[in-house]
Amino acid sequence: MQIRLRQSLVKSLFIILTGLSLTSCETVQTTQSGVVSVDRKQMMAVSSQDIDAASSQTYAKLIAEERSKGTLNRDSSQVSRVRAIANRLIAQTPAFRPEARNWDWEVNVITSPEVNAWCMPGGKIAVYTGLIQSLQASDDELAAVIGHEMAHALREHARERASEQAVAGAGISILAAVTGVGDVAQKGMEYAYMGLLGLPNSRRHETEADRIGVELAARAGYDPRATITLWQKMGQVAGGEPIKFLSTHPSREDRMSDLTVYSQRVMPLYEQNRRK
Incomplete structure:
Protein backbone atom coordinates (compact mmCIF):
# COMPACT_ATOMS: atom_id res chain seq x y z
CA MET A 1 0.00 0.00 0.00
CA GLN A 2 2.80 2.42 0.92
CA ILE A 3 4.65 1.59 -2.32
CA ARG A 4 1.49 2.17 -4.33
CA LEU A 5 0.91 5.47 -2.56
CA ARG A 6 4.45 6.64 -3.31
CA GLN A 7 4.09 5.57 -6.95
CA SER A 8 0.79 7.43 -7.16
CA LEU A 9 2.32 10.59 -5.67
CA VAL A 10 5.27 10.51 -8.04
CA LYS A 11 2.91 9.96 -10.98
CA SER A 12 0.78 12.90 -9.83
CA LEU A 13 3.91 15.00 -9.47
CA PHE A 14 4.86 14.34 -13.07
CA ILE A 15 1.35 15.21 -14.24
CA ILE A 16 1.44 18.54 -12.38
CA LEU A 17 4.97 19.33 -13.58
CA THR A 18 3.95 18.58 -17.14
CA GLY A 19 0.87 20.76 -16.83
CA LEU A 20 2.85 23.63 -15.39
CA SER A 21 5.48 23.26 -18.08
CA LEU A 22 2.84 23.51 -20.79
CA THR A 23 1.13 26.53 -19.25
CA SER A 24 4.00 28.59 -17.83
CA CYS A 25 7.05 27.73 -19.95
CA GLU A 26 8.20 28.76 -23.38
CA THR A 27 10.19 26.56 -25.70
CA VAL A 28 13.37 28.23 -26.93
CA GLN A 29 16.33 27.39 -29.13
CA THR A 30 19.16 29.17 -27.35
CA THR A 31 21.94 28.19 -29.77
CA GLN A 32 22.55 26.96 -33.26
CA SER A 33 23.57 23.32 -33.37
CA GLY A 34 27.11 23.64 -34.68
CA VAL A 35 29.17 20.74 -36.01
CA VAL A 36 28.61 18.92 -32.69
CA SER A 37 24.83 18.99 -33.27
CA VAL A 38 23.66 20.30 -29.91
CA ASP A 39 20.10 21.06 -30.99
CA ARG A 40 17.93 20.29 -27.96
CA LYS A 41 15.08 22.74 -27.43
CA GLN A 42 14.76 24.07 -23.88
CA MET A 43 11.79 24.91 -21.68
CA MET A 44 12.12 28.23 -19.89
CA ALA A 45 9.83 29.53 -17.13
CA VAL A 46 12.19 32.27 -15.89
CA SER A 47 12.94 35.30 -18.03
CA SER A 48 16.45 36.01 -19.27
CA GLN A 49 16.10 39.52 -17.80
CA ASP A 50 15.58 38.10 -14.31
CA ILE A 51 18.57 35.77 -14.64
CA ASP A 52 20.77 38.54 -16.03
CA ALA A 53 19.80 40.90 -13.21
CA ALA A 54 20.50 38.30 -10.52
CA SER A 55 23.79 37.34 -12.18
CA SER A 56 24.92 40.96 -12.43
CA GLN A 57 24.32 41.52 -8.72
CA THR A 58 26.13 38.32 -7.77
CA TYR A 59 29.03 39.07 -10.10
CA ALA A 60 29.47 42.64 -8.85
CA LYS A 61 29.52 41.46 -5.24
CA LEU A 62 31.98 38.66 -5.93
CA ILE A 63 34.38 40.85 -7.91
CA ALA A 64 34.24 43.56 -5.22
CA GLU A 65 35.11 40.98 -2.56
CA GLU A 66 38.05 39.63 -4.55
CA ARG A 67 39.31 43.15 -5.26
CA SER A 68 39.15 44.06 -1.57
CA LYS A 69 41.21 40.97 -0.71
CA GLY A 70 43.81 41.83 -3.35
CA THR A 71 43.16 38.56 -5.21
CA LEU A 72 41.73 40.02 -8.42
CA ASN A 73 43.99 40.03 -11.49
CA ARG A 74 47.12 40.05 -9.34
CA ASP A 75 49.51 38.56 -11.92
CA SER A 76 49.49 40.61 -15.11
CA SER A 77 51.14 37.87 -17.18
CA GLN A 78 48.50 35.33 -16.15
CA VAL A 79 45.72 37.80 -16.85
CA SER A 80 47.10 38.59 -20.31
CA ARG A 81 47.40 34.89 -21.11
CA VAL A 82 43.89 34.00 -19.98
CA ARG A 83 42.31 37.00 -21.71
CA ALA A 84 44.11 36.24 -24.97
CA ILE A 85 42.74 32.69 -24.93
CA ALA A 86 39.25 33.82 -23.95
CA ASN A 87 39.14 36.51 -26.63
CA ARG A 88 39.92 33.99 -29.36
CA LEU A 89 37.09 31.82 -28.06
CA ILE A 90 34.68 34.76 -27.79
CA ALA A 91 35.32 35.56 -31.46
CA GLN A 92 33.92 32.10 -32.32
CA THR A 93 30.70 32.33 -30.29
CA PRO A 94 28.62 33.55 -33.29
CA ALA A 95 28.86 29.99 -34.64
CA PHE A 96 26.36 29.16 -31.87
CA ARG A 97 24.84 32.56 -30.98
CA PRO A 98 25.40 35.46 -33.39
CA GLU A 99 24.44 38.06 -30.77
CA ALA A 100 26.96 36.71 -28.24
CA ARG A 101 29.77 38.60 -29.95
CA ASN A 102 28.17 41.78 -28.59
CA TRP A 103 27.77 40.58 -25.01
CA ASP A 104 29.55 42.62 -22.36
CA TRP A 105 32.26 39.99 -21.87
CA GLU A 106 34.66 40.29 -18.95
CA VAL A 107 37.59 38.01 -18.12
CA ASN A 108 39.27 37.94 -14.72
CA VAL A 109 41.84 35.82 -12.93
CA ILE A 110 41.30 35.14 -9.23
CA THR A 111 44.22 34.14 -7.03
CA SER A 112 43.02 31.07 -5.16
CA PRO A 113 44.18 27.46 -4.74
CA GLU A 114 40.72 26.36 -5.88
CA VAL A 115 40.73 24.40 -9.15
CA ASN A 116 37.83 26.25 -10.72
CA ALA A 117 36.55 28.46 -13.53
CA TRP A 118 33.12 29.80 -14.40
CA CYS A 119 31.21 31.93 -16.88
CA MET A 120 28.10 33.67 -15.63
CA PRO A 121 25.14 34.47 -17.90
CA GLY A 122 26.04 37.31 -20.23
CA GLY A 123 29.73 36.44 -20.45
CA LYS A 124 31.38 37.17 -17.10
CA ILE A 125 34.36 34.80 -16.90
CA ALA A 126 36.69 33.97 -14.03
CA VAL A 127 39.61 31.54 -13.98
CA TYR A 128 41.23 30.60 -10.65
CA THR A 129 45.00 30.36 -10.38
CA GLY A 130 44.62 26.95 -8.74
CA LEU A 131 43.36 25.59 -12.05
CA ILE A 132 46.33 27.01 -13.94
CA GLN A 133 48.99 26.00 -11.45
CA SER A 134 47.70 22.71 -10.03
CA LEU A 135 47.02 21.29 -13.49
CA GLN A 136 50.00 22.94 -15.18
CA ALA A 137 47.47 23.71 -17.87
CA VAL A 145 37.90 24.63 -19.75
CA ILE A 146 37.07 28.25 -20.66
CA GLY A 147 35.17 27.07 -23.75
CA HIS A 148 33.24 24.60 -21.60
CA GLU A 149 32.21 27.33 -19.16
CA MET A 150 31.31 29.72 -21.99
CA ALA A 151 29.08 27.01 -23.44
CA HIS A 152 26.98 26.98 -20.25
CA ALA A 153 26.34 30.71 -20.75
CA LEU A 154 25.60 30.34 -24.46
CA ARG A 155 23.10 27.56 -23.75
CA GLU A 156 21.58 29.52 -20.80
CA HIS A 157 21.86 26.47 -18.57
CA ALA A 158 21.54 28.62 -15.44
CA ARG A 159 18.22 29.95 -16.68
CA GLU A 160 17.06 26.47 -17.60
CA ARG A 161 17.94 25.07 -14.18
CA ALA A 162 16.21 28.00 -12.46
CA SER A 163 13.14 27.33 -14.61
CA GLU A 164 13.13 23.63 -13.75
CA GLN A 165 13.40 24.39 -10.05
CA ALA A 166 10.67 27.03 -10.20
CA VAL A 167 8.26 24.67 -11.94
CA ALA A 168 9.19 21.72 -9.72
CA GLY A 169 8.88 23.77 -6.54
CA ALA A 170 5.44 24.99 -7.53
CA GLY A 171 4.33 21.48 -8.50
CA ILE A 172 5.55 19.89 -5.30
CA SER A 173 3.93 22.57 -3.12
CA ILE A 174 0.62 22.23 -4.92
CA LEU A 175 0.66 18.45 -4.75
CA ALA A 176 1.55 18.50 -1.04
CA ALA A 177 -1.30 20.91 -0.35
CA VAL A 178 -3.82 18.93 -2.41
CA THR A 179 -2.93 15.56 -0.92
CA GLY A 180 -2.42 16.86 2.62
CA VAL A 181 0.89 15.03 3.01
CA GLY A 182 3.33 16.05 5.71
CA ASP A 183 6.82 17.49 5.52
CA VAL A 184 8.48 14.06 5.28
CA ALA A 185 6.38 13.04 2.27
CA GLN A 186 6.92 16.41 0.63
CA LYS A 187 10.67 16.01 1.07
CA GLY A 188 10.34 12.57 -0.50
CA MET A 189 8.68 14.10 -3.54
CA GLU A 190 11.52 16.63 -3.81
CA TYR A 191 14.04 13.78 -3.77
CA ALA A 192 12.00 11.94 -6.39
CA TYR A 193 12.15 15.01 -8.62
CA MET A 194 15.92 15.41 -8.17
CA GLY A 195 16.58 11.74 -8.84
CA LEU A 196 14.30 11.38 -11.85
CA LEU A 197 14.59 14.81 -13.45
CA GLY A 198 16.95 17.21 -11.71
CA LEU A 199 20.29 15.42 -11.66
CA PRO A 200 20.00 13.80 -15.10
CA ASN A 201 19.35 17.24 -16.56
CA SER A 202 22.51 18.54 -14.91
CA ARG A 203 24.49 15.74 -16.52
CA ARG A 204 22.89 16.68 -19.84
CA HIS A 205 24.07 20.26 -19.37
CA GLU A 206 27.62 19.12 -18.71
CA THR A 207 27.66 16.98 -21.84
CA GLU A 208 26.33 19.83 -23.97
CA ALA A 209 28.98 22.17 -22.55
CA ASP A 210 31.69 19.61 -23.27
CA ARG A 211 30.62 19.28 -26.90
CA ILE A 212 30.18 23.00 -27.58
CA GLY A 213 33.44 23.68 -25.75
CA VAL A 214 35.50 21.44 -28.02
CA GLU A 215 34.01 23.10 -31.10
CA LEU A 216 34.73 26.60 -29.79
CA ALA A 217 38.31 25.54 -29.07
CA ALA A 218 38.77 24.00 -32.52
CA ARG A 219 37.33 27.04 -34.27
CA ALA A 220 39.70 29.25 -32.26
CA GLY A 221 42.69 27.17 -33.34
CA TYR A 222 43.17 25.21 -30.11
CA ASP A 223 43.62 21.45 -30.17
CA PRO A 224 40.24 19.99 -29.11
CA ARG A 225 41.96 16.80 -27.93
CA ALA A 226 43.38 18.81 -25.03
CA THR A 227 39.98 18.59 -23.36
CA ILE A 228 40.69 14.89 -22.75
CA THR A 229 44.02 15.54 -21.00
CA LEU A 230 42.39 18.39 -19.09
CA TRP A 231 39.67 16.20 -17.58
CA GLN A 232 42.21 13.45 -16.91
CA LYS A 233 44.19 15.95 -14.86
CA MET A 234 40.98 17.12 -13.19
CA GLY A 235 40.27 13.55 -12.18
CA GLN A 236 43.72 13.12 -10.68
CA VAL A 237 43.33 16.31 -8.64
CA ALA A 238 39.77 15.42 -7.56
CA GLY A 239 40.73 11.91 -6.43
CA GLY A 240 37.68 9.78 -5.68
CA GLU A 241 34.58 10.20 -7.79
CA PRO A 242 31.00 10.32 -6.45
CA ILE A 243 28.45 7.67 -7.42
CA LYS A 244 27.24 8.39 -10.93
CA PHE A 245 23.53 8.12 -10.08
CA LEU A 246 23.78 10.98 -7.56
CA SER A 247 26.32 13.04 -9.49
CA THR A 248 25.59 16.18 -11.48
CA HIS A 249 28.47 15.30 -13.80
CA PRO A 250 28.84 12.40 -16.22
CA SER A 251 31.06 9.56 -15.02
CA ARG A 252 34.71 9.93 -15.95
CA GLU A 253 34.47 7.00 -18.39
CA ASP A 254 31.38 8.40 -20.11
CA ARG A 255 32.93 11.84 -20.35
CA MET A 256 36.21 10.58 -21.80
CA SER A 257 34.37 8.44 -24.35
CA ASP A 258 32.13 11.30 -25.45
CA LEU A 259 34.97 13.81 -25.62
CA THR A 260 37.05 11.43 -27.71
CA VAL A 261 34.25 11.15 -30.27
CA TYR A 262 33.47 14.85 -30.43
CA SER A 263 37.04 16.11 -30.38
CA GLN A 264 37.65 13.96 -33.46
CA ARG A 265 34.50 15.33 -35.09
CA VAL A 266 35.81 18.90 -34.87
CA MET A 267 39.41 18.11 -35.86
CA PRO A 268 38.87 19.46 -39.41
CA LEU A 269 37.97 22.83 -37.86
CA TYR A 270 41.16 22.75 -35.82
CA GLU A 271 43.29 21.83 -38.84
CA GLN A 272 41.72 24.70 -40.74
CA ASN A 273 42.17 27.32 -37.99
CA ARG A 274 45.25 26.37 -36.00
CA ARG A 275 48.16 28.76 -35.99
CA LYS A 276 51.24 27.54 -37.80
Whole structure:
Protein backbone atom coordinates (compact mmCIF):
# COMPACT_ATOMS: atom_id res chain seq x y z
CA MET A 1 0.00 0.00 0.00
CA GLN A 2 2.80 2.42 0.92
CA ILE A 3 4.65 1.59 -2.32
CA ARG A 4 1.49 2.17 -4.33
CA LEU A 5 0.91 5.47 -2.56
CA ARG A 6 4.45 6.64 -3.31
CA GLN A 7 4.09 5.57 -6.95
CA SER A 8 0.79 7.43 -7.16
CA LEU A 9 2.32 10.59 -5.67
CA VAL A 10 5.27 10.51 -8.04
CA LYS A 11 2.91 9.96 -10.98
CA SER A 12 0.78 12.90 -9.83
CA LEU A 13 3.91 15.00 -9.47
CA PHE A 14 4.86 14.34 -13.07
CA ILE A 15 1.35 15.21 -14.24
CA ILE A 16 1.44 18.54 -12.38
CA LEU A 17 4.97 19.33 -13.58
CA THR A 18 3.95 18.58 -17.14
CA GLY A 19 0.87 20.76 -16.83
CA LEU A 20 2.85 23.63 -15.39
CA SER A 21 5.48 23.26 -18.08
CA LEU A 22 2.84 23.51 -20.79
CA THR A 23 1.13 26.53 -19.25
CA SER A 24 4.00 28.59 -17.83
CA CYS A 25 7.05 27.73 -19.95
CA GLU A 26 8.20 28.76 -23.38
CA THR A 27 10.19 26.56 -25.70
CA VAL A 28 13.37 28.23 -26.93
CA GLN A 29 16.33 27.39 -29.13
CA THR A 30 19.16 29.17 -27.35
CA THR A 31 21.94 28.19 -29.77
CA GLN A 32 22.55 26.96 -33.26
CA SER A 33 23.57 23.32 -33.37
CA GLY A 34 27.11 23.64 -34.68
CA VAL A 35 29.17 20.74 -36.01
CA VAL A 36 28.61 18.92 -32.69
CA SER A 37 24.83 18.99 -33.27
CA VAL A 38 23.66 20.30 -29.91
CA ASP A 39 20.10 21.06 -30.99
CA ARG A 40 17.93 20.29 -27.96
CA LYS A 41 15.08 22.74 -27.43
CA GLN A 42 14.76 24.07 -23.88
CA MET A 43 11.79 24.91 -21.68
CA MET A 44 12.12 28.23 -19.89
CA ALA A 45 9.83 29.53 -17.13
CA VAL A 46 12.19 32.27 -15.89
CA SER A 47 12.94 35.30 -18.03
CA SER A 48 16.45 36.01 -19.27
CA GLN A 49 16.10 39.52 -17.80
CA ASP A 50 15.58 38.10 -14.31
CA ILE A 51 18.57 35.77 -14.64
CA ASP A 52 20.77 38.54 -16.03
CA ALA A 53 19.80 40.90 -13.21
CA ALA A 54 20.50 38.30 -10.52
CA SER A 55 23.79 37.34 -12.18
CA SER A 56 24.92 40.96 -12.43
CA GLN A 57 24.32 41.52 -8.72
CA THR A 58 26.13 38.32 -7.77
CA TYR A 59 29.03 39.07 -10.10
CA ALA A 60 29.47 42.64 -8.85
CA LYS A 61 29.52 41.46 -5.24
CA LEU A 62 31.98 38.66 -5.93
CA ILE A 63 34.38 40.85 -7.91
CA ALA A 64 34.24 43.56 -5.22
CA GLU A 65 35.11 40.98 -2.56
CA GLU A 66 38.05 39.63 -4.55
CA ARG A 67 39.31 43.15 -5.26
CA SER A 68 39.15 44.06 -1.57
CA LYS A 69 41.21 40.97 -0.71
CA GLY A 70 43.81 41.83 -3.35
CA THR A 71 43.16 38.56 -5.21
CA LEU A 72 41.73 40.02 -8.42
CA ASN A 73 43.99 40.03 -11.49
CA ARG A 74 47.12 40.05 -9.34
CA ASP A 75 49.51 38.56 -11.92
CA SER A 76 49.49 40.61 -15.11
CA SER A 77 51.14 37.87 -17.18
CA GLN A 78 48.50 35.33 -16.15
CA VAL A 79 45.72 37.80 -16.85
CA SER A 80 47.10 38.59 -20.31
CA ARG A 81 47.40 34.89 -21.11
CA VAL A 82 43.89 34.00 -19.98
CA ARG A 83 42.31 37.00 -21.71
CA ALA A 84 44.11 36.24 -24.97
CA ILE A 85 42.74 32.69 -24.93
CA ALA A 86 39.25 33.82 -23.95
CA ASN A 87 39.14 36.51 -26.63
CA ARG A 88 39.92 33.99 -29.36
CA LEU A 89 37.09 31.82 -28.06
CA ILE A 90 34.68 34.76 -27.79
CA ALA A 91 35.32 35.56 -31.46
CA GLN A 92 33.92 32.10 -32.32
CA THR A 93 30.70 32.33 -30.29
CA PRO A 94 28.62 33.55 -33.29
CA ALA A 95 28.86 29.99 -34.64
CA PHE A 96 26.36 29.16 -31.87
CA ARG A 97 24.84 32.56 -30.98
CA PRO A 98 25.40 35.46 -33.39
CA GLU A 99 24.44 38.06 -30.77
CA ALA A 100 26.96 36.71 -28.24
CA ARG A 101 29.77 38.60 -29.95
CA ASN A 102 28.17 41.78 -28.59
CA TRP A 103 27.77 40.58 -25.01
CA ASP A 104 29.55 42.62 -22.36
CA TRP A 105 32.26 39.99 -21.87
CA GLU A 106 34.66 40.29 -18.95
CA VAL A 107 37.59 38.01 -18.12
CA ASN A 108 39.27 37.94 -14.72
CA VAL A 109 41.84 35.82 -12.93
CA ILE A 110 41.30 35.14 -9.23
CA THR A 111 44.22 34.14 -7.03
CA SER A 112 43.02 31.07 -5.16
CA PRO A 113 44.18 27.46 -4.74
CA GLU A 114 40.72 26.36 -5.88
CA VAL A 115 40.73 24.40 -9.15
CA ASN A 116 37.83 26.25 -10.72
CA ALA A 117 36.55 28.46 -13.53
CA TRP A 118 33.12 29.80 -14.40
CA CYS A 119 31.21 31.93 -16.88
CA MET A 120 28.10 33.67 -15.63
CA PRO A 121 25.14 34.47 -17.90
CA GLY A 122 26.04 37.31 -20.23
CA GLY A 123 29.73 36.44 -20.45
CA LYS A 124 31.38 37.17 -17.10
CA ILE A 125 34.36 34.80 -16.90
CA ALA A 126 36.69 33.97 -14.03
CA VAL A 127 39.61 31.54 -13.98
CA TYR A 128 41.23 30.60 -10.65
CA THR A 129 45.00 30.36 -10.38
CA GLY A 130 44.62 26.95 -8.74
CA LEU A 131 43.36 25.59 -12.05
CA ILE A 132 46.33 27.01 -13.94
CA GLN A 133 48.99 26.00 -11.45
CA SER A 134 47.70 22.71 -10.03
CA LEU A 135 47.02 21.29 -13.49
CA GLN A 136 50.00 22.94 -15.18
CA ALA A 137 47.47 23.71 -17.87
CA SER A 138 48.59 24.36 -21.43
CA ASP A 139 46.92 27.03 -23.57
CA ASP A 140 44.95 24.27 -25.33
CA GLU A 141 43.75 22.92 -21.97
CA LEU A 142 42.80 26.38 -20.72
CA ALA A 143 40.86 26.90 -23.93
CA ALA A 144 39.03 23.64 -23.22
CA VAL A 145 37.90 24.63 -19.75
CA ILE A 146 37.07 28.25 -20.66
CA GLY A 147 35.17 27.07 -23.75
CA HIS A 148 33.24 24.60 -21.60
CA GLU A 149 32.21 27.33 -19.16
CA MET A 150 31.31 29.72 -21.99
CA ALA A 151 29.08 27.01 -23.44
CA HIS A 152 26.98 26.98 -20.25
CA ALA A 153 26.34 30.71 -20.75
CA LEU A 154 25.60 30.34 -24.46
CA ARG A 155 23.10 27.56 -23.75
CA GLU A 156 21.58 29.52 -20.80
CA HIS A 157 21.86 26.47 -18.57
CA ALA A 158 21.54 28.62 -15.44
CA ARG A 159 18.22 29.95 -16.68
CA GLU A 160 17.06 26.47 -17.60
CA ARG A 161 17.94 25.07 -14.18
CA ALA A 162 16.21 28.00 -12.46
CA SER A 163 13.14 27.33 -14.61
CA GLU A 164 13.13 23.63 -13.75
CA GLN A 165 13.40 24.39 -10.05
CA ALA A 166 10.67 27.03 -10.20
CA VAL A 167 8.26 24.67 -11.94
CA ALA A 168 9.19 21.72 -9.72
CA GLY A 169 8.88 23.77 -6.54
CA ALA A 170 5.44 24.99 -7.53
CA GLY A 171 4.33 21.48 -8.50
CA ILE A 172 5.55 19.89 -5.30
CA SER A 173 3.93 22.57 -3.12
CA ILE A 174 0.62 22.23 -4.92
CA LEU A 175 0.66 18.45 -4.75
CA ALA A 176 1.55 18.50 -1.04
CA ALA A 177 -1.30 20.91 -0.35
CA VAL A 178 -3.82 18.93 -2.41
CA THR A 179 -2.93 15.56 -0.92
CA GLY A 180 -2.42 16.86 2.62
CA VAL A 181 0.89 15.03 3.01
CA GLY A 182 3.33 16.05 5.71
CA ASP A 183 6.82 17.49 5.52
CA VAL A 184 8.48 14.06 5.28
CA ALA A 185 6.38 13.04 2.27
CA GLN A 186 6.92 16.41 0.63
CA LYS A 187 10.67 16.01 1.07
CA GLY A 188 10.34 12.57 -0.50
CA MET A 189 8.68 14.10 -3.54
CA GLU A 190 11.52 16.63 -3.81
CA TYR A 191 14.04 13.78 -3.77
CA ALA A 192 12.00 11.94 -6.39
CA TYR A 193 12.15 15.01 -8.62
CA MET A 194 15.92 15.41 -8.17
CA GLY A 195 16.58 11.74 -8.84
CA LEU A 196 14.30 11.38 -11.85
CA LEU A 197 14.59 14.81 -13.45
CA GLY A 198 16.95 17.21 -11.71
CA LEU A 199 20.29 15.42 -11.66
CA PRO A 200 20.00 13.80 -15.10
CA ASN A 201 19.35 17.24 -16.56
CA SER A 202 22.51 18.54 -14.91
CA ARG A 203 24.49 15.74 -16.52
CA ARG A 204 22.89 16.68 -19.84
CA HIS A 205 24.07 20.26 -19.37
CA GLU A 206 27.62 19.12 -18.71
CA THR A 207 27.66 16.98 -21.84
CA GLU A 208 26.33 19.83 -23.97
CA ALA A 209 28.98 22.17 -22.55
CA ASP A 210 31.69 19.61 -23.27
CA ARG A 211 30.62 19.28 -26.90
CA ILE A 212 30.18 23.00 -27.58
CA GLY A 213 33.44 23.68 -25.75
CA VAL A 214 35.50 21.44 -28.02
CA GLU A 215 34.01 23.10 -31.10
CA LEU A 216 34.73 26.60 -29.79
CA ALA A 217 38.31 25.54 -29.07
CA ALA A 218 38.77 24.00 -32.52
CA ARG A 219 37.33 27.04 -34.27
CA ALA A 220 39.70 29.25 -32.26
CA GLY A 221 42.69 27.17 -33.34
CA TYR A 222 43.17 25.21 -30.11
CA ASP A 223 43.62 21.45 -30.17
CA PRO A 224 40.24 19.99 -29.11
CA ARG A 225 41.96 16.80 -27.93
CA ALA A 226 43.38 18.81 -25.03
CA THR A 227 39.98 18.59 -23.36
CA ILE A 228 40.69 14.89 -22.75
CA THR A 229 44.02 15.54 -21.00
CA LEU A 230 42.39 18.39 -19.09
CA TRP A 231 39.67 16.20 -17.58
CA GLN A 232 42.21 13.45 -16.91
CA LYS A 233 44.19 15.95 -14.86
CA MET A 234 40.98 17.12 -13.19
CA GLY A 235 40.27 13.55 -12.18
CA GLN A 236 43.72 13.12 -10.68
CA VAL A 237 43.33 16.31 -8.64
CA ALA A 238 39.77 15.42 -7.56
CA GLY A 239 40.73 11.91 -6.43
CA GLY A 240 37.68 9.78 -5.68
CA GLU A 241 34.58 10.20 -7.79
CA PRO A 242 31.00 10.32 -6.45
CA ILE A 243 28.45 7.67 -7.42
CA LYS A 244 27.24 8.39 -10.93
CA PHE A 245 23.53 8.12 -10.08
CA LEU A 246 23.78 10.98 -7.56
CA SER A 247 26.32 13.04 -9.49
CA THR A 248 25.59 16.18 -11.48
CA HIS A 249 28.47 15.30 -13.80
CA PRO A 250 28.84 12.40 -16.22
CA SER A 251 31.06 9.56 -15.02
CA ARG A 252 34.71 9.93 -15.95
CA GLU A 253 34.47 7.00 -18.39
CA ASP A 254 31.38 8.40 -20.11
CA ARG A 255 32.93 11.84 -20.35
CA MET A 256 36.21 10.58 -21.80
CA SER A 257 34.37 8.44 -24.35
CA ASP A 258 32.13 11.30 -25.45
CA LEU A 259 34.97 13.81 -25.62
CA THR A 260 37.05 11.43 -27.71
CA VAL A 261 34.25 11.15 -30.27
CA TYR A 262 33.47 14.85 -30.43
CA SER A 263 37.04 16.11 -30.38
CA GLN A 264 37.65 13.96 -33.46
CA ARG A 265 34.50 15.33 -35.09
CA VAL A 266 35.81 18.90 -34.87
CA MET A 267 39.41 18.11 -35.86
CA PRO A 268 38.87 19.46 -39.41
CA LEU A 269 37.97 22.83 -37.86
CA TYR A 270 41.16 22.75 -35.82
CA GLU A 271 43.29 21.83 -38.84
CA GLN A 272 41.72 24.70 -40.74
CA ASN A 273 42.17 27.32 -37.99
CA ARG A 274 45.25 26.37 -36.00
CA ARG A 275 48.16 28.76 -35.99
CA LYS A 276 51.24 27.54 -37.80
